[in-house]
Each structure stands twice: as structure tokens, then as C-alpha cells.
Amino acid sequence: MGDRVVLCRRDDLASGEARRFDLGEHRVALVRIEDDFYAIGDRCSHEDYSLAEGEVWADERELECPRHGSTFDLVTGEACSLPATKPVPVYEVEVSGDEVAVVLP
Numbered sequence: 001m002g003d004r005v006v007l008c009r010r011d012d013l014a015s016g017e018a019r020r021f022d023l024g025e026h027r028v029a030l031v032r033i034e035d036d037f038y039a040i041g042d043r044c045s046h047e048d049y050s051l052a053e054g055e056v057w058a059d060e061r062e063l064e065c066p067r068h069g070s071t072f073d074l075v076t077g078e079a080c081s082l083p084a085t086k087p088v089p090v091y092e093v094e095v096s097g098d099e100v101a102v103v104l105p
Helices: none
Strands: 003-009 016-023 028-035 036-041 063-066 071-073 090-096 099-104
Touching: 003 016, 003 028, 016 099, 028 090, 028 099
Parallel strands: none
Antiparallel strands: 003 099, 016 028, 028 036, 036 090, 063 071, 090 099
16 A cells, blocks of 8 residues: 555646646656546656646547657556657546545555
8 A cells, every 4th residue: 555645625626737746756747637637657758858737638538748749648657659658657546525645656
């Protein structure tokens, strides 16, 4: 069982928005699409660039790196388009009442 860390309140993030959270050695991009929350590693696997600054592709459930346009699957962390080829970490999200938390390994 990992450490549960509360990141924000439900309404702190609008649908289609991503936000970066620095949690010790973990840098997490939290994304909201409608009532679903996703948490993936915030560093693009192609170049160390913040994914939370990129565009959320709601229909595809992907997050686009603003640097070179690679996209990452919010569910699996897999790179969906070049130049990135390696996945980014995925974190379990827990929504409890009004709190949104991630579970860190």
C-alpha cells in the first residue's frame, strides 16, 4: 500500500484542465475530464518537459506534451505519438467526498 496524498478539492480543477503537483521525488500531472480524474508522471519521456502545461484531449483521454506534441494515454501512461516512445508512470487516483488524492508507490 502506498502513501495517499491529497492534491486538491474536486472543484479546484475544471474539466479539460491539467495541473502539476510536486510530491517529493514524484512529479504528477493531475487531469480532470468531466467527473473523472487521472494522474500520470508529469515529465515527458522524450524530453524532461512538464506535461501539465500541455493540451488535454478529452475524447481520446490523452495529454499532449507542449514541447514536441507527443501524446500520452491518461489510463495506461503509454506514449501514443512520436517523438516519445516510452511510457510515463500512472498513479491511482482516489476521490473521497470533495478531496482528490493520489496513491504514491
